[in-house]
Amino acid sequence: MTSQELRRNRRLERPRERVLQEAWDLMAEKGLADLSLSELGRRLETSAGHLSYYFGSKNGLLLELLRWSEDDLIAQLNVVLDSDDPALERLRGLCELFFPRAVGDPRWLLWVELWPRVMHEPALQEAHFALDEAWREAMVRLLEELVGGDVEQLSRRMLALMDGLSVALLTGEPGVTQADAWEHVQALLPSR
Amino acid sequence: MTSQELRRNRRLERPRERVLQEAWDLMAEKGLADLSLSELGRRLETSAGHLSYYFGSKNGLLLELLRWSEDDLIAQLNVVLDSDDPALERLRGLCELFFPRAVGDPRWLLWVELWPRVMHEPALQEAHFALDEAWREAMVRLLEELVGGDVEQLSRRMLALMDGLSVALLTGEPGVTQADAWEHVQALLPSR
DNA sequence: ACAAATTTTGAAAGGCTTTCAAACAGGAGG
DNA sequence: CCTCCTGTTTGAAAGCCTTTCAAAATTTGT
Structure with a gap:
């Protein structure tokens, strides 16, 4: 693991957890079909664009x-x-x-x-x-x-x-x- | 079965078969994720709107x-x-x-x-x-x-x-x- | 052959993912 | 303290998708 990745991970570990947890909850509520990056972005007060960037794709x-x-x-x-x-x-x-x-x-x-x-x-x-x-x-x-x-x-x-x-x-x-x-x-x- | 339904079925039995067969082939080729009403409409030379109307929904x-x-x-x-x-x-x-x-x-x-x-x-x-x-x-x-x-x-x-x-x-x-x-x-x- | 009913069209509405340029941090080196 | 530099975040644009709907075309019953 390069120092770059280390740095990045340190910064993102927590938000990352938050995203995954929220996605999980969303899925439990409404089923997987309704899990959209847009909806997730809305709930987390960030943009769908960013989620797509961060995870590479849906x-x-x-x-x-x-x-x-x-x-x-x-x-x-x-x-x-x-x-x-x-x-x-x-x-x-x-x-x-x-x-x-x-x-x-x-x-x-x-x-x-x-x-x-x-x-x-x-x-x-x-x-x-x-x-x-x-x-x-x-x-x-x-x-x-x-x-x-x-x-x-x-x-x-x-x-x-x-x-x-x-x-x-x-x-x-x-x-x-x-x-x-x-x-x-x-x-x-x-x-x- | 009412006479209405009979009438409708008589007319649609064949095209219906054609749609299902084409959808089947499409799915075998590219997987289910890429089966869209649009694509299907394109292949069958009809409109996505019609397919949606005819089957109620995807x-x-x-x-x-x-x-x-x-x-x-x-x-x-x-x-x-x-x-x-x-x-x-x-x-x-x-x-x-x-x-x-x-x-x-x-x-x-x-x-x-x-x-x-x-x-x-x-x-x-x-x-x-x-x-x-x-x-x-x-x-x-x-x-x-x-x-x-x-x-x-x-x-x-x-x-x-x-x-x-x-x-x-x-x-x-x-x-x-x-x-x-x-x-x-x-x-x-x-x-x- | 006419009238009524059904089917087909094509466009509009609204959502979605992905991409991208530009704005925004935050740390390293001066 | 200031300035790059690198990596993150944004927001808008592009290009799909499904569904809806009014209007046009076609078929059917009479």
């Missing part, structure tokens, strides 16, 4: 938002993984962090909004895979301890299932609750 | 597109379900229809684009659930024959898994192929 902001929330979550995840609880309990902790907290959870709105753009934007693709990897590694680590053996395929399967369940929870599909989701996850573990 | 078009492709698919699905193949083979047929055919498959772009809007637009929500139901019923029917017993939870689990796998296939996540996906699906069947 997609840039979305990506930063995702990283911002995901970094936070991964930190919490590591606390869970390093705890002394039995492995199954730690898996439950992972699930609680992973699944949407409520219908319309902003974090999952971001993920879902990302998916259809991943194929056409290399920058998104890279970020997407990196974030995915973090969860996959955690899952592999946990499953190795929990069931042993070659856990590669099982963890992919598990995460795919969890993605699908998350969409159901995000959209409020009737007949799927967080508790159900946890049951489904357990059903994938080798019996006994 | 979301209206998206919804019609999804129905259009899904109706087609459900018809094919019924052929598979009514065939004389063994149940496992029919399940494989269902999977082949369900999973994205390639990275960026337009049908799945639509689904994914729908998800983050479902919570905020009742019309979308209704359509979404209805389409979902069709697949769920098929899955229940098949699983009852294949494994018997209470198949409710299992079919939900299966479809959630398949949603997640589809996202991986859609985005081209490395390490997941259609063949892998089919393996994962089979792994959810009660062993033996």
Whole structure:
């Protein structure tokens, strides 16, 4: 990191936080479709032009938002993984962090909004895979301890299932609750 | 259906088809983000204004597109379900229809684009659930024959898994192929 | 063939993102 | 203390977009 960047970061760290938080709130309120740089600029008493300059583009902001929330979550995840609880309990902790907290959870709105753009934007693709990897590694680590053996395929399967369940929870599909989701996850573990 | 609607439909059935097909192609080419009524109007040598009028809104078009492709698919699905193949083979047929055919498959772009809007637009929500139901019923029917017993939870689990796998296939996540996906699906069947 | 109803057009309104030149800081070196 | 110099912020412009609407064109029922 050059001294330039250091200087810049020092100055912008706080406002940056403010922007991300406000964007987050806006998204939780009105859904992602209504998150516009203009509206955000209005609320933060700055200009849309500046936000576009600062994040490079609207997609840039979305990506930063995702990283911002995901970094936070991964930190919490590591606390869970390093705890002394039995492995199954730690898996439950992972699930609680992973699944949407409520219908319309902003974090999952971001993920879902990302998916259809991943194929056409290399920058998104890279970020997407990196974030995915973090969860996959955690899952592999946990499953190795929990069931042993070659856990590669099982963890992919598990995460795919969890993605699908998350969409159901995000959209409020009737007949799927967080508790159900946890049951489904357990059903994938080798019996006994 | 009133005589008014009949009349209207007779006249519009063909052009309508043309619009949907062109929108489909456009989406396959450039991704959903670049599907605009303007661009579509340009290609079809009509006006964006008219498209907006005819489909009610851009979301209206998206919804019609999804129905259009899904109706087609459900018809094919019924052929598979009514065939004389063994149940496992029919399940494989269902999977082949369900999973994205390639990275960026337009049908799945639509689904994914729908998800983050479902919570905020009742019309979308209704359509979404209805389409979902069709697949769920098929899955229940098949699983009852294949494994018997209470198949409710299992079919939900299966479809959630398949949603997640589809996202991986859609985005081209490395390490997941259609063949892998089919393996994962089979792994959810009660062993033996 | 006429009248009524529907479809299509083209332009206007209002929003959005992105770009850009110009105004504005804030720190380094004199 | 003043002056550059670099990086930030602004505000307006350009170029898209969707939606609306009145007017024109077309089709249908009689």
